[in-house]
Amino acid sequence: MNEAEELTVLTLEKKANFVETPYIQGVAGRALDYIGAGYPIHFSGPAGTGKTALAMHVAAQLGRQVILIHGDDEFGSSDLIGGQTGYRSTKVVDNYIHSVLKQEETVSKQWGDNRLTTACKYGFTLIYDEFTRSRPEANNVLLSILEERLLELPDARSGDGYLQVHPNFSAIFTSNPEEYAGVHKTQDALMDRMITIKVGHHDYETEVAITQAKSGLSWRASKSIVDIVREFRKLGVNNGRPTIRACIMLGRIVANRKGVVAASDATFRQLCHDVLNADCLKVTHDGQVAGLERLDDIIARCCPPLPALVPVPRDKKPLADVHPDASAAHLSTATV
8 A cells, every 4th residue: 555545544443431231232233244244334313323433333343444434525436536646757868879868758647546445455444424425426436336346447547447346345334314414315226235224312221321431420420411311302302412422521521520410509500501502402483492491300300419418527537428429539528
């Protein structure tokens, strides 16, 4: 490979803090089965449901280097396959006979392979993130790759007009629903060549586990945050929001400021209003935001009251965990 190709290659390893609940293991296991049988897979679902993280997790299990492409409305086929990168000039000077000087100069076009061609040539795993943000005509090149395992190359590229796709090449696609801004309806022929796995909101156990792992809060604090977000989600939200991202935001900010997850804490309530804002909710026919006024009630219902601090005698060490709703970093102690 040339230097330009090497810069696009990733080596993914399984992350130590990646949460693998039975739900995640089930989705990843199915994806690996389909890839093992020779089919590309497609994770489809709302934003914030972990499609890209799941795609990278599956790619890491394959143990091959990865080419990552992000869909873009400005893409053309050359952005996937490659194109002209300049010209090469060659000059030959013949001065064999002292009195005779011969010069011969040639100029040839220079071709550079792009990421899709590199993945097909060397058998890498392709992750095409949000591929429906690219225009359908740009993605037409994928049809023969996924079906006949042939990449059709432009005439400008030297050599054969086709590249036989490496047997180890595999592809993982992700996309958002068509109603999202900037998303194109893709070709039926392309969708027919891949296996689509619908990815929605995680199950309750997975959302709590992810929130705890990403924030470092206790299980009880993480559970309360997830309860708030899931209850708020039931009010009728846009595009499946709020997602697990809202849980992670709330957890990380609470942990960073060494705060508490409590309905009695005004700062925590304000944080919930900022993260779970009106953009998440649908607007009624009379222009009112439905459900936002119920957020404080949801917080009060999902957050158990904080226990009172327990005084301890001076001759004894303070209790290490008198605040079950906070993480170890936020524990409160009291002495008299």
